[in-house]
Amino acid sequence: MLATTLGGLLELEQGHAINNPSVVIPRWVALVQLVVIGAVTALSFSFKKRPLNIVDRIALLAFAASIFVGGNEATRQELPLGLIVGGVAC
Numbered sequence: 001m002l003a004t005t006l007g008g009l010l011e012l013e014q015g016h017a018i019n020n021p022s023v024v025i026p027r028w029v030a031l032v033q034l035v036v037i038g039a040v041t042a043l044s045f046s047f048k049k050r051p052l053n054i055v056d057r058i059a060l061l062a063f064a065a066s067i068f069v070g071g072n073e074a075t076r077q078e079l080p081l082g083l084i085v086g087g088v089a090c
Contacts, residue, residue, distance in 0.1 A: 001041040004067065008034035 007018050012030040017023040040063055047056065 001037070001044050005034070005037050005041050008037050 008030065010018055011025050012027060012034055014021075015027060015030070016025055044060075047060070052060070
């Protein structure tokens, strides 16, 4: 999660995907992505302090799936809706 947050910072600064400089990411998309990932990363530290119930596990799976879907270069140009939904679910 921390690596993803760092990746979001780099995307915001550079304005393109980390693994493919030819894919331009608008700054507002990178900012939304960074805010959601940062919030979810902060929330994920509470998972160490308590046992995960079924809702927590589903939310964590949804967030992980949204990162996977967000890795598709075609969908990265759109509003990262899957990432936001996964983050809100956590």
